[in-house]
Amino acid sequence: MRKRKLNRFAVALDICMAASGHSASSLLAAIPKEEPHYNTIYAMQCWRRSKTRPRVNKHLDIVDKIEQYFDLPEGRLAYLIGLRSTKQYRKVKDVYSQLLQIVRWHLPDDYDQRSEAERREILSWISRNVLPGSTDFGKYQSENSKDKFSVVFPTLPRQWGGHKWTGDIWHKFRETNSGCTVVAPPELVCEMRDILALKTALLPPKGYRRAGRWADTTDQAYVRRYGTIFGLFAADPGGPIRGLGIPIANLTFGLFVFPDIWDWYLRWYEKKRGFFSSGDLTALYELKGFVRKRIGWIRQHPELGRKLKPVQGLISTAEITRVRSNWDKACDEVFEYAIDRVQEIAPLQRIHRDPFTPILPVLTAKSPLREYKKIGDELLRRMPNERKYPMHAATAVRAYLMFRFAIHLGSRQRDLRELLVCPPGHKPRETRELELLRRGELRWLPDSRTWYVFIPSIAIKNGHSAFFKGDLSK
Numbered sequence: 001m002r003k004r005k006l007n008r009f010a011v012a013l014d015i016c017m018a019a020s021g022h023s024a025s026s027l028l029a030a031i032p033k034e035e036p037h038y039n040t041i042y043a044m045q046c047w048r049r050s051k052t053r054p055r056v057n058k059h060l061d062i063v064d065k066i067e068q069y070f071d072l073p074e075g076r077l078a079y080l081i082g083l084r085s086t087k088q089y090r091k092v093k094d095v096y097s098q099l100l101q102i103v104r105w106h107l108p109d110d111y112d113q114r115s116e117a118e119r120r121e122i123l124s125w126i127s128r129n130v131l132p133g134s135t136d137f138g139k140y141q142s143e144n145s146k147d148k149f150s151v152v153f154p155t156l157p158r159q160w161g162g163h164k165w166t167g168d169i170w171h172k173f174r175e176t177n178s179g180c181t182v183v184a185p186p187e188l189v190c191e192m193r194d195i196l197a198l199k200t201a202l203l204p205p206k207g208y209r210r211a212g213r214w215a216d217t218t219d220q221a222y223v224r225r226y227g228t229i230f231g232l233f234a235a236d237p238g239g240p241i242r243g244l245g246i247p248i249a250n251l252t253f254g255l256f257v258f259p260d261i262w263d264w265y266l267r268w269y270e271k272k273r274g275f276f277s278s279g280d281l282t283a284l285y286e287l288k289g290f291v292r293k294r295i296g297w298i299r300q301h302p303e304l305g306r307k308l309k310p311v312q313g314l315i316s317t318a319e320i321t322r323v324r325s326n327w328d329k330a331c332d333e334v335f336e337y338a339i340d341r342v343q344e345i346a347p348l349q350r351i352h353r354d355p356f357t358p359i360l361p362v363l364t365a366k367s368p369l370r371e372y373k374k375i376g377d378e379l380l381r382r383m384p385n386e387r388k389y390p391m392h393a394a395t396a397v398r399a400y401l402m403f404r405f406a407i408h409l410g411s412r413q414r415d416l417r418e419l420l421v422c423p424p425g426h427k428p429r430e431t432r433e434l435e436l437l438r439r440g441e442l443r444w445l446p447d448s449r450t451w452y453v454f455i456p457s458i459a460i461k462n463g464h465s466a467f468f469k470g471d472l473s474k
Contacts, residue, residue, distance in 0.1 A: 009080035010050035016070050017048065024048070031065045053081050079116045105382075106130060147240045150231035151184045151251065153192055153223055160196050161220035182234065184227070187307065188251050192223065195253075195297055202436075209295045215438050217414060222286075226253075229283075232268065233261075242268075246311055253297075254304030256290060257323060257330045259337040260314045266341065275350040281342060288338045291331040302327035369407070376403050409453060412461060415440060419453070431456060 017027060024044035028036040043059060046052045054063050063077050106126050111119060156162030184192070198204055199214040214222070230251050235243025244264065246255075255261050265283070270276055290298040298304065305324040310317050323330040356363060365371040379400045386393035405416055420437075422428045424444040434441060440455030 007050050007053070007080075009053060009077060010048055012077060012080055013066070014048050016066070016072075020070070027066070027069070028062075031062070031069055034062065034065060075120075079119055102130060148181050148231075149228070149235045149241045149243060150181045150224075151188070151227045151234065151248075152181055153184050153189055153227065155189055156193065156196070156223065159219070160200075161223040182231065182248060184230070185249050185251065187249075188230070188253075191253050191304075192226070194301075196223075198297060208300055210297075211289065211292070211295045225283075225286075229265065232265070244311060244314070247309075250307075250309040252304055252307040253290070253301075254308050255311075255315075256287060256298060257304075257327075257334050258315055258319070259334055261311070262287065262334070262337065262341070264314060266345070273352070276345045276348050277352050278349055280345055281349060284338045284342050284345070288335055291335045291338075293331075296331065299328065299331045372407060376400060376407075379403065405453070409455075411440075411455065415455060415459060428454070434459070 017023070020027075022030065024041045025036040028034050028040060028044070034040075040059075040062070043052070043054075044062075047054060054060050060078065063081070066072075067074065067077050103126055107122065108114070111122065114122075153160075154162055196214075196219050198208055198210055199212075200219060201213075204210045231243075232241070233244045233246045233255070234248050234251060235241040235245070237243060237245045262284075266276070266280055269280060290296050293299065305320070305327055308315070308320045308323070310320065362368050362371045379396060383396050383400075384392040402416060405411075405419070409416070418439045420429070420434075420439055420441040422441055422443045424446065428443050429441055434454070435456045435458050438456075438459040440453055440459060442451060442453050444451055
C-alpha cells in the first residue's frame with residue numbers, strides 16, 4: 001500500500017495540537033464562536049493526517065482562529081497550505097476578483113514548494129507593484145475617491161451614459177446635505193439632453209449651430225465630467241468635500257457664464273491636488289466652446305438666465321439681473337476670462353502621473369517590438385489545454401489575438417475594443433455604415449485566405465491628418 005507523504009501544514013498542525021494536548025473536538029470547543037460539528041471535526045482529522053487541506057473559506061477562517069489561539073504569527077499556518085489559503089490571496093479574491101489571474105501570472109511555477117519567507121516576499125512584491133493602489137498615485141487616488149460627489153443622469157439613453165438608478169444614498173443627501181452621488185433634477189436632465197442631441201445628431205436642429213460632432217464615447221465622457229462639476233457645486237460647504245452647497249433644484253448650465261464660479265472651481269481643485277493639471281485646461285477649453293459666438297450652446301440659449309438663483313458669496317441678485325439683461329455680453333466676458341485663465345494656467349500645469357511609467361522597460365529597450373513580443377510568447381507558453389479547460393483556452397486565444405492586432409495595427413484601445421467581425425461567407429458592411437458607426441471591421445479574404453482589418457479614417461483620432469489626404473476610406 002502506498003504511504004501518504006505528510007505535508008508541512010499537517011506536521012505543524014499536529015505539533016501544535018499534540019503539544020497542547022488537544023484533539024480536534026477539544027480544539028474546536030476551545031476556539032471562540034466555533035462549535036465542534038461532526039463535519040468540521042472530521043475535516044480537522046483529515047488535515048492532521050495529510051489526507052486533505054483546508055480550501056473553502058469556512059475552513060480557512062478556522063485556520064486563522066487556530067493561529068490566534070496558539071499565538072502564532074499571522075499566516076503561519078495559512079502560508080504552509082498554499083497560495084489560495086493566504087489572507088492576501090483571499091483579500092484579492094474578495095476585492096479584486098478580476099485580478100486573480102494577474103496574481104497567478106506573476107507567481108513562479110514552484111511557488112508552493114518555496115520557503116515561507118520567499119513566498120511572503122513574492123506576494124509583497126505583487127502587492128506593491130501589481131495590485132491597484134500600490135503606487136503613490138494609486139494611494140492618492142484611493143484616498144481621495146472615498147468622498148463621492150457627482151450628479152448622475154440615469155434617465156438618459158444608454159448610448160449617452162444613462163443606466164438604471166439602483167442607489168438610495170441620495171435620500172441621505174437631501175436629509176443631511178452631505179456630499180454623495182445624487183440624481184439630476186428634471187430641468188438639468190433636459191439641458192443635458194439638448195446638448196447631447198445637438199452634438200450627436202447627423203445634422204444640427206434647425207436654427208442652431210455647432211462645431212463638430214461627438215461620438216458616443218465622447219458623450220459619455222462629457223456626461224461624467226459635468227456630473228462631477230455639478231456634484232461639486234451641490235456638495236455641503238461644511239462637509240469633507242467643502243462644495244458650494246447649491247440646492248440640487250438650482251443646478252443649471254447657466255451658472256457657467258459667471259467667472260467667479262469658475263475661479264472657485266479652479267482654486268478648489270488646485271488646493272486639493274496642490275497644483276493645476278491638464279484637466280483644468282480641458283474644462284476651460286470646453287467653457288470657450290459653450291459660450292463661443294454663433295456656435296456655443298449656452299450662448300444660443302439665453303432662456304437659461306431665468307433659471308439662475310443667487311449663490312452665497314459668489315453670485316448676487318444684481319449680477320443675475322445684469323446677465324439676464326445682456327446674455328451675449330455675459331458670454332463674451334466669460335469667454336475672455338477663459339482665454340486669460342488658459343494663458344495663466346498653461347505654464348503652471350503639472351503632469352499628475354506619467355502614463356508611460358508602466359511601459360518604460362519596453363520603451364527604453366534596444367528593440368521595443370521584440371520586448372512587446374515577449375508578452376505574446378508568454379501567452380502562448382501558458383495556453384491552457386483546450387480539451388480540459390475550453391473556456392480558459394478561448395480567453396487566452398482572444399487575449400493573444402488582441403495583442404497581435406495591437407502590435408500590427410497600432411490603433412487606440414477604443415478602436416480595438418469596438419472592432420467588428422465579418423465571418424467568412426458573409427457580406428462586409430458598407431463603408432458608409434462603418435463611417436457612421438466610427439468603427440472598423442475584421443474581414444476574411446477568400447482568394448488569399450487571409451484576414452485583414454478595414455478601419456475608415458474618420459474612426460481614427462487623427463483621421464484628418466495629411467497622411468490620409470482627404471480619403472476617408474484609406
